[in-house]
Amino acid sequence: GGAARAQRVSVDGLFVKRLKDILAVCVPGWLSKEALLVAFQAVLLVSRSVLTDRITTLEGRCGETITSQDFSGFIRVLIRFALTAIPASVVNSILKAMQALISVSFRRRLTAHLHKSYVANRAYYVASNLGGLSHADQRITEDVEKFCFNIAELYSYSFKPLIDVVLFTRSLARVMGYRGQLALYLYFIVIGGFLRAISPPLSLMTAQESALAADFRASHSRLASRSEEIAFNDPPAGAAERLALDCTLDRLLRHNVLSAYQKMVQQFADGYLVKYTASCIGLVVFAVPLYMKPPDSRGTQSEITRDYIRCTRLMMNTATSIGQLVLVYKRITTLAGYTARVSELIEEVAELSTVRGLAHKFQPRNGKEVAAAFDSPKMLVGDTIKFERVAILSPDGDVLVRDLTFEVERGRSVIILGPNGSGKSSLFRVLAELWPLQGGTITRPSRKDMFYLSQKPYVFKSSLRDQLLYPRYPSVVGRSQAGSLDDEVLRQCLCRVELEYLLDRVGGWDSITDWDAMLSGGEKQRLAMARLLHHRPTYAILDECTSAVSADGEVILYKALSDLGITMLSIAHRVNVKRFHEFAITFDGSMSDDEPNWKLERIHDN
Known part of the structure; x- marks a missing residue:
C-alpha cells in the first residue's frame, strides 16, 4: 500500500484531501492556539499591505515637493514617511516571527500526533523490524519539519500577495483607471499558464530527494551501529563500506545536480517573464496614456512626477505580488512532495498501531x-x-x-x-x-x-537511578509514577549483581552519563x-x-x-x-x- 501511494505525488484531489487531513491535526479547533496564530498573522499581513500603500503615496508626494521645490512641504512629508516606517518595520519583523511560530506550533501538534500512534501497540517495532515503514526516524524528524515550514511559508506567500493585488489595484485605478491594468493582468494569466506547462515535476523531485537523503542517512547509521563487526574484518570491509556509502551519496548528488539544472532554467524563465518583462509592460501602461493626452491636460511637472513615482511603486509591488501568485504553484508542488511523505507516514503509523496492521505486515507467503x-x-x-x-x-x-x-x-x-x-x-x-x-x-x-x-x-542516557526504574517514567520526566525511590533498595539490587561500585564510579544515583558507551x-x-x-x-x-x-x-x-x-x-x-x-x-x-x-x-x- 505504501509503495503504491508513494508513486502518486502531484497536485490533485488526493493532495487536497491529504493536506486537509494533516491541517486538521495541526489546527484542531477554531479557538486553538494555532488558529489564533494564523488569524493574527492574517491581520498583520493586511496591515503590512495597507502600510505599503501608504508609503508609496508618501514617496510620490516627496517627489512632488522636490520637483516643485517646496522645501517646507518636503520636510512635512518626510516626517510623516519616517513615522509610518516605524509600524511598517515592526509589522515586518513580527511577520517573520509569526511564520516561525506557526511552523513550530504545527510541528508540535503533528509530531505529538505521530508519537501517540508510533508508540501505541509497539508500532515502532513493526516499523523497524518487520519492514512496516522505511526510514521512520527521518520522516518524523526531517519531513515533518520541512512540511510545517513550507505550509507556514505558503500561507504568507499566497495570502499577502492576494491582499496586495486587491489593495494596489484599487489605488492604481485612481491614477490610471482599470483598463490599463487589464493588459498587465492578462499578460500574467497567459504567462502563468506557460510557466506551469514548462515546469519540472517539483513535487515528485522533492519526494525523491527526501527518499534518497534517507537512504544516505540510513547507510551511515548502519555503519555506526555495526562498526565493531565491520572493523573486525577491515581490511577489506572498510573499502566495501566506503563503496556502499559512495554509491548512495552518488545517487543523491546526481539527483541534486539534475534538480539544480532544471530549477536554473525554470528560474530564468520566471525571472525574465514575471519580473522584468512585466515591469516593462507596466511602464508602457503608464506612459502611453500620458503621451496620448494633449500637453495642456497632462498636469504640472510636479504632479506627473508624483503620479509616476506612486504608480511605478504600486505597479512594481503589484507585479511582484502577481508574480508570487503566479509562482505559488511551485511552492504548492514542493509542498505536495512533503505532504505525500507525511501523509503516508500518518497512514502507515496509524495502521501499524493496530493489531490488524501487525498481522498484515506479518503475512506469510502461504x-x-x-x-x-x-x-x-x-x-x-x-x-x-x-x-x-x-x-x-x-x-x-x-x-x-x-x-x-x-x-x-x-x-x-x-x-x-x-x-x-x-x-x-x-x-x-x-x-x-x-x-x-x-x-x-x-x-x-x-x-x-x-x-x-x-x-x-x-x-539510555539518564541517571543511574533511572536505569533501575525503567520502564517507569525517568526522573527527568517526573517522579510521580516512578514508584518507590528508596535508594537503599536500589543499592541492594546493584550489590546482588556485583555492580555496587558504579555508585562511586559515576558519583551517585543522579549522575547522568552515556551508559551505552561507558x-x-x-x-x-x-x-x-x-x-x-x-x-x-x-x-x-x-x-x-x-x-x-x-x-x-x-x-x-x-x-x-x-x-x-x-x-x-x-x-x-x-x-x-x-x-x-x-x-x-x-x-x-x-x-x-x-x-x-x-x-x-x-x-x-x-
Whole structure:
C-alpha cells in the first residue's frame, strides 16, 4: 500500500484531501492556539499591505515637493514617511516571527500526533523490524519539519500577495483607471499558464530527494551501529563500506545536480517573464496614456512626477505580488512532495498501531495453508504461562516449531535449548505479541507480572537511578509514577549483581552519563538484571541475557533470581545455569511435518 501511494505525488484531489487531513491535526479547533496564530498573522499581513500603500503615496508626494521645490512641504512629508516606517518595520519583523511560530506550533501538534500512534501497540517495532515503514526516524524528524515550514511559508506567500493585488489595484485605478491594468493582468494569466506547462515535476523531485537523503542517512547509521563487526574484518570491509556509502551519496548528488539544472532554467524563465518583462509592460501602461493626452491636460511637472513615482511603486509591488501568485504553484508542488511523505507516514503509523496492521505486515507467503494446518490462534490471560499446540512461524512463513505444548507453573522454571535459528527467540516474540500468533493457544499473566531481558540490554542516557526504574517514567520526566525511590533498595539490587561500585564510579544515583558507551557488554547485562530484581516480577523471560557475563557471574545472577522466588523462562547455552530450572525444552531445528521438532524433559526434582 505504501509503495503504491508513494508513486502518486502531484497536485490533485488526493493532495487536497491529504493536506486537509494533516491541517486538521495541526489546527484542531477554531479557538486553538494555532488558529489564533494564523488569524493574527492574517491581520498583520493586511496591515503590512495597507502600510505599503501608504508609503508609496508618501514617496510620490516627496517627489512632488522636490520637483516643485517646496522645501517646507518636503520636510512635512518626510516626517510623516519616517513615522509610518516605524509600524511598517515592526509589522515586518513580527511577520517573520509569526511564520516561525506557526511552523513550530504545527510541528508540535503533528509530531505529538505521530508519537501517540508510533508508540501505541509497539508500532515502532513493526516499523523497524518487520519492514512496516522505511526510514521512520527521518520522516518524523526531517519531513515533518520541512512540511510545517513550507505550509507556514505558503500561507504568507499566497495570502499577502492576494491582499496586495486587491489593495494596489484599487489605488492604481485612481491614477490610471482599470483598463490599463487589464493588459498587465492578462499578460500574467497567459504567462502563468506557460510557466506551469514548462515546469519540472517539483513535487515528485522533492519526494525523491527526501527518499534518497534517507537512504544516505540510513547507510551511515548502519555503519555506526555495526562498526565493531565491520572493523573486525577491515581490511577489506572498510573499502566495501566506503563503496556502499559512495554509491548512495552518488545517487543523491546526481539527483541534486539534475534538480539544480532544471530549477536554473525554470528560474530564468520566471525571472525574465514575471519580473522584468512585466515591469516593462507596466511602464508602457503608464506612459502611453500620458503621451496620448494633449500637453495642456497632462498636469504640472510636479504632479506627473508624483503620479509616476506612486504608480511605478504600486505597479512594481503589484507585479511582484502577481508574480508570487503566479509562482505559488511551485511552492504548492514542493509542498505536495512533503505532504505525500507525511501523509503516508500518518497512514502507515496509524495502521501499524493496530493489531490488524501487525498481522498484515506479518503475512506469510502461504497464509491460507498455515490457517488450515494449525488451530485457530488465541491469546488468553491467566495465572501461568501455558502453550497449547502452538505453531511458531518466521515472517517469511517457515514453520520453526509446531504443536508446542508445555506450562511454566509458578516456582517451576523452564529453560529452552536448541541451535541458532530453531525458534527459541521467536517463541519469546510471539509470547510478547511482537509477532502475531499463527496457531494454537497461549495463556499468560498480565504484563506487570512478566519482565523481559534480551541479549542486548537497553540502557539510555539518564541517571543511574533511572536505569533501575525503567520502564517507569525517568526522573527527568517526573517522579510521580516512578514508584518507590528508596535508594537503599536500589543499592541492594546493584550489590546482588556485583555492580555496587558504579555508585562511586559515576558519583551517585543522579549522575547522568552515556551508559551505552561507558559500560562493557557484561556490565550492561548485569545492570539490566539489577533492573529486573528491582521490579521483582512473577516471571522473568530471559533471552540469553547473560551471554556476555562470565560463567561464575552468570551463576550469581541466576541464583539472585532464584532466591527472590522469580520463576524463569530462559534461553541459555551454558550448562551451569540448567540447575536453576526444573524443566528443559529442546528445539532440534528440523523442518519435519510428521514429528514434533521439540522435546520436554525434567532436569531434577525439587
